[in-house]
Amino acid sequence: MKKSREGFTLAELLIVVAIIAVLVAVAIPVFxxxxxxxxxxxxxxxxxxxxxxxxxxxxxxxxxxxxxxxxxxxxxxxxxxxxxxxxxxxxxxxxxxxxxxxxxxxxxxxxxxxxxxxxxxxxxxxxxxxxxSNSYNMSEDFFNVLKDSGCLDLVKDNSNFEFDSGTDSKTYVPKIKDLIGVNSLLQTGTWAYLGSGIDEKKRYLFWTSLDINAKGEKAIAADTEIPILIQTGDGKYYVSKSKVASRNGKYMAIADHLAPAGYLNIINAGKKYDNLSAAYSAYQDALNSDEYKNLPK
Known part of the structure; x- marks a missing residue:
């Protein structure tokens, strides 16, 4: 009787290896x-x-x-x-x-x-x-929270709005905060949604890990320059810097600009990144640099 000595083909071996790789990729995060x-x-x-x-x-x-x-x-x-x-x-x-x-x-x-x-x-x-950095949701689109909050419906005819986490407004900010996920960057620091209620591409999210409304030793004075992470309405990410500003003495805002041209100046002065993870890593590097060593962290 003739014995068959044929083994697995290269294609079959590659398929098995690919299946094992997929299983490992799924198992490691779960574990x-x-x-x-x-x-x-x-x-x-x-x-x-x-x-x-x-x-x-x-x-x-x-x-x-x-x-x-x-x-x-x-x-x-x-x-x-x-x-x-x-x-x-x-x-x-x-x-x-x-x-x-x-x-x-x-x-x-x-x-x-x-x-x-x-x-x-x-x-x-x-x-x-x-x-x-190990637990934040680095695939998050910050604008989903803004859309789901219903706040955009209230400013849909407004060419320039600002929702700042430091304000005591009961109309907008609480609705946004209620929807922020446990693993969101927005759970920490200070953030602000800025831009147009009419044009989605002209909306911006500014975020910093610093609590710019802190009191006492950690207080940050107006006109202090801070690093910020930005997401634009068209899904791009930037790391730049801005100067904090007092809004009528009621709270400290993340940026001193109130007009869209000012937002664009901040964005254009920054560096663009492909995704949130890369932008966050660059933000951390900036925050820990000598330029911001005197900031109360």
Whole structure:
């Protein structure tokens, strides 16, 4: 009987390798996400144990001995849930800080648990903000939030609008903030939507990681030059700089220009990038350069 010694063809081997590559590409992000969630679960378990210790001591009349828990998670902010609850105290990104829950966890961070007689249990979280580059949504189109908010319908006949995150306006900004995703760059720093309600291509998103409405030591004076990341209405990205400005003494705006020509000057002075990830990386390099070393970060 004649034996067949034929093996796989090159095409068949290439197909098998391609299938394995696809499976690996799908599995690695899923594994990484689950691993981060397991770290967060461990952190929550440790913090709950520390909370039980603090509460026990409070029942014994001991109030001045906070407990600090070192965090295991590697990414900035929570990845596993929108609302976190410990000891009956709940927190969500949308609601922001409260008297009992302050800060956001991150890489190399910690949680300090304490008890005050008047305010009760207090959780103070900290972490490395630079780890956000691993958790931000780098495929985000910032203008989707603006469109979904319905704010454009209110300015559709306006040739020049400004929605700034620092303003106390109850008409526009809250509608936009309610739709900002947990992993969005817009969850941090200061942002402003500027431009035309008529022409989509003449709209701009300015963003900086700096809180230009901060008070005290981290306050930024008017006319201070800061780095900014920009997305234009036609899907292009830029890293440039602008000068912050006071708007009638009510809040600090990300740019001193109020006219479209001023926006274009800022954009044209910047450098163009192919995608958000590249622009964000360039923004970080600019922020950490000697030019901005004196900015309160």
């Amino acid at each position: 990484g996400s689950q691993l981060e969630k397991s770290r967060e679960a461990a952190d929550l378990a440790n913090v709950r144990a520390a909370y039980a210790k603090v509460l026990t001591e409070a029942n014994m009349g001991i109030y001045n001995e906070p407990v600090t828990v070192k965090l295991k998670q590697k990414q900035y902010d929570w990845q596993s849930a929108d609302v976190i609850t410990i000891g009956g105290i709940s927190h969500s990104v949308k609601d922001g800080d409260t008297e009992n829950w302050i800060g956001i966890p991150g890489a190399n961070g910690e949680c300090q648990i304490s008890f005050e007689q008047k305010k009760g249990t207090k959780f103070v979280w900290s972490g490395d903000v630079s780890s956000t």
